[in-house]
Amino acid sequence: MKVLHAVTLHTPTHDFGGPTRVALNLSRGLRARGVQAAVVALGDGFDGPLPREVDGVPARLYQARHVLPRFEVSGITSPALLADARRLVRSADVVHVHLMRDLVTLPLALIALRCGRPLVLQTHGMIDPTEKRVAQLVDVLGLRRVLKRADAVLHLTERERDDTRAVVAPEPMAPAYRLVNGVQPQPIKSPRTDGDPAAPTVLYVARVQERKRPQDFVAAVPTVLARYPDARFVLAGPDTGALAGDMLALARRLGVGHAVEYVGALDHADVLKRLRSADVYVLPSVVEPFAVSVLEAMSVGLPVVVTGTGGLAPDVAAAGAGRVVDSRPDADNGELVGRAILELLEPAANRAASRAAWELVRDEFTVDGVVETLHGIYERVIAEH
Template identity: 60%
Template sequence: MRVLHVVTLHSPSHAFGGPVRVALNLSRGLRERGHDARLLALGDGFEGPLPTEVEGVPARLFQARRLLPLGFSGITSPALLATAGRSVRQADVVHVHLARDLVTLPVALAALRAGKPLVLQTHGMVDPSDRLLAKVLDALAVRRLLRRASAVLYLTGHERKGLEAVAGPSTPVNTTRLVNGVPAQEPRPAPSSAPRLLYAARLQARKRPQDFVAAVPEILRHHPDARFVVAGPDEGELASVQALVGELGVAERVSCPGPLSGTEMLSELRAAHVYVLPSVDEPFPMSVLEALSVGTPVVVTRSNGLAHDIEEAGAGRVVADASGIAPAVRELLDPVVNERASVAARKLATEAFSMDAVLDTLLAVYDRCYAGTQA
């Protein structure tokens, strides 16, 4: 089966975050099972020509051009738009990681026009919104796509309800739950004696990197040799993080290395005693799944889509708000507790979020969608 995965942007800094990681994981898994999975996206930030392959997945990348000052919603490529019809016609299934932007929306519409099976996966990026741009795009394209797609994949019940609200009551949305999967990884080695705490996600307000930094002094009072890493591409919070680090007087203990490659991310996770993601309303973060896959215990907030699984498995700690981060980390720095949580984390990743289980579900969706267009 020829499957085209469409995402907004791929860059060396991984600025677009989880949707790209999901698309690549799925594409690699599909290729390992003998399917021809490919990636279509904008590219930006590369030195020299845009790559034609990303982590073993054939890719067609087009140089990103900014048309409007609207973050990811304002970038596109005239060349990508001009060839979208040809790209979707070459596929048996078009799998669009949909956002309200000028890349995924036009390609999804092209798939509808071409009569191709269209699978949408929104990663929590399409939800009810009062923003003017969202209302305009919903009226022009999003509702039509949700109502006419062969399948719409969702992560949580909250996301499904949001998608149905955006689509409106006139036509039911053909939804299927698909969790994010994580490839099997080698377990981390025994942690070093000096605690190492990691935050590795985009530096944006919703991710709450300052909450991680605010917990540093209390942790240092009990573990004065601890080291802290705040990694990820800057989306407006780096200056505030650095200012707070200076204000708290912990600059010698906190490093901000910037974006991490996939290999660097796994290396940092294996070196960490605990991974902390203080973000709120996070549907299904890939960074947490990757931490679990190597056996690094995690600390997340109650609104994280993985909170229930983590708490039930004992793979880390779930906190109500920022005040709970330092106590949770301190608990997990106990060697016995840390080892027990590490084993639970690996078990959870292997049993609940394996790529094999996710791919089985996804291929069943593809088969139904393809058969529907052939009837």
């Protein structure tokens, strides 16, 4: 079986985050099962030639052209990719498109329909009803067509499935299947211990952008420092929202600038190293469909603080893998986040949440389990196409 994964963008600093990581994880897992999986995407930010392999996965990358800069990632494309699209699509038994309203994945999905190839769409929570006029035009020009005519549409949560269906309503959407995100199992880290002399480290690893509420991470610092004056707060991830400077300025205004460090974007090995050396992971996003970064934190046994609007919140709460706090986009949530961090810095709570987080990923969210489900979907799609 030959599978082509199409995703919008890959950069050295992983600016596009979750969808690209998911595409690579799935492709690597499929290849381990003997499936010929590859990735096609735009590449940007590389000093030399674009790589032909990413994380062990064959990759066909095309230099990104910023034709509509005001739309950021939705406004990039490549004439060379579009010229090669029909050949790329026809070389695959299944075309798996990580779909968004853009000039890369949507054209590839439309071309797969025209070429009669089995088409699987995965929306990553990025497709829902909108009042934006340009997005509505994109829906009319092609998005609704691919959502109705695909062989399968994958969703992370029931909410995502319902939101995607609402885009094509009242007409029916293609068959829907649930596929969660998964990560590689990791050895469990050492939790905090009674009398631990090391300064506590609290970590945020995600894109620094408004939707992920890094300001709530920074605003939590005074609450934590009141009990742990030597605690360190590390903010990591690509600054796609141009907010990193604002976050450091906020820390200085709060009088805690000495405790907050921004380390920029990290490669995957460095992400895992940071996760293993931290005591609590925090992602206070307003909306987070199914954060890979939270799964990776839990995969090493790092307790997490997430918001109730995230797709993983029910799993975290049920397993005791961390703390779930309210998400109030119009309010300062720093004290809520800070109190949750303090609870998880208590050694007994940290040990319990660490073990629960590690077991949750091991039992429910490994790449192998996700890939097995996905392979079954592919086989069904090919048989029924």
